[in-house]
Amino acid sequence: MILRPAARAELPDVLALLAGEETVVDPASVVVTEAYERAFAAIAADPRNELLVLVDGGLVLGCLQATYIPGLGKGGAERALFEAVRIRADRRGGGLGRDLMERAVARARGRGCALVQLTSDKRREAAHRFYASLGFARSHDGFKLAL
Amino acid sequence: MILRPAARAELPDVLALLAGEETVVDPASVVVTEAYERAFAAIAADPRNELLVLVDGGLVLGCLQATYIPGLGKGGAERALFEAVRIRADRRGGGLGRDLMERAVARARGRGCALVQLTSDKRREAAHRFYASLGFARSHDGFKLAL
Numbered sequence: 001m002i003l004r005p006a007a008r009a010e011l012p013d014v015l016a017l018l019a020g021e022e023t024v025v026d027p028a029s030v031v032v033t034e035a036y037e038r039a040f041a042a043i044a045a046d047p048r049n050e051l052l053v054l055v056d057g058g059l060v061l062g063c064l065q066a067t068y069i070p071g072l073g074k075g076g077a078e079r080a081l082f083e084a085v086r087i088r089a090d091r092r093g094g095g096l097g098r099d100l101m102e103r104a105v106a107r108a109r110g111r112g113c114a115l116v117q118l119t120s121d122k123r124r125e126a127a128h129r130f131y132a133s134l135g136f137a138r139s140h141d142g143f144k145l146a147l
Numbered sequence: 148m149i150l151r152p153a154a155r156a157e158l159p160d161v162l163a164l165l166a167g168e169e170t171v172v173d174p175a176s177v178v179v180t181e182a183y184e185r186a187f188a189a190i191a192a193d194p195r196n197e198l199l200v201l202v203d204g205g206l207v208l209g210c211l212q213a214t215y216i217p218g219l220g221k222g223g224a225e226r227a228l229f230e231a232v233r234i235r236a237d238r239r240g241g242g243l244g245r246d247l248m249e250r251a252v253a254r255a256r257g258r259g260c261a262l263v264q265l266t267s268d269k270r271r272e273a274a275h276r277f278y279a280s281l282g283f284a285r286s287h288d289g290f291k292l293a294l
Contacts, residue, residue: 035223042217070189076182119287131290140266142287143278
């Protein structure tokens with residue numbers, strides 16, 4: 001099992017994970033639009049963004065995007081923001097999510113980040129218990145404005 | 148009144164705003180450490196980060212940091228994350244916060260962002276009403292892990 005930046009060839013696998021909240025989506029059925037290509041290229045070229053995949057035997061089982069944000073809080077240290085945290089629908093409940101998160105947190109720590117932050121939909125109580133079990137404090141409310 | 152990226156000479160003003168949650172802090176009393184210098188330079192050099200200041204007659208009255216994040220959600224569009232939103236303690240309650248936010252949201256929209264997101268400490272009920280009045284949905288919980 002390894003956690004590493006996704007290769008371009010794995011973009012359909014990641015899009016399938018993101019589309020498959022409740023069921024396994026076949027990566028071959030995913031339409032990779034030009035906008036997704038551009039977004040993938042932008043992430044890959046940016047030293048402060050990583051699309052990370054959890055891979056076992058060539059199979060993409062999980063993903064998350066990490067953004068490393070320079071800032072004036074925390075004495076000037078970077079903070080890491082995690083988005084799009086996902087484990088393949090048929091592989092949940094076996095500790096893969098914990099593995100994914102622990103490896104990604106270690107990566108942020110190794111980079112010198114002072115903080116990891118993420119938001120989770122208020123309806124996802126099981127996810128909240130999971131993040132709390134990893135030591136995260138549910139200290140904030142998350143606000144979104146669609147443009 | 149304008150909203151624009153902070154100049155290096157305004158770094159003490161921004162640090163004073165961030166230090167002055169309840170009272171006005173004199174920028175001349177702020178110690179600009181090397182770490183703050185580095186963080187400011189990192190933000191200024193990054194095309195996906197902006198330290199924005201709301202300025203009136205040469206006076207820095209408010210600030211926020213915007214991070215523009217490429218991603219695979221929202222059809223591949225960027226999202227904007229706002230952090231370190233602050234209005235000078237002695238100038239609150241007069242609409243400056245609304246002005247700051249509306250200008251920053253317009254900036255994100257002009258860039259093509261599909262979403263603006265931020266988190267706010269659960270104890271800050273007045274801030275939550277303010278964000279709701281700007282159209283933000285309080286849909287998520289925000290989790291933080293100090294490293």
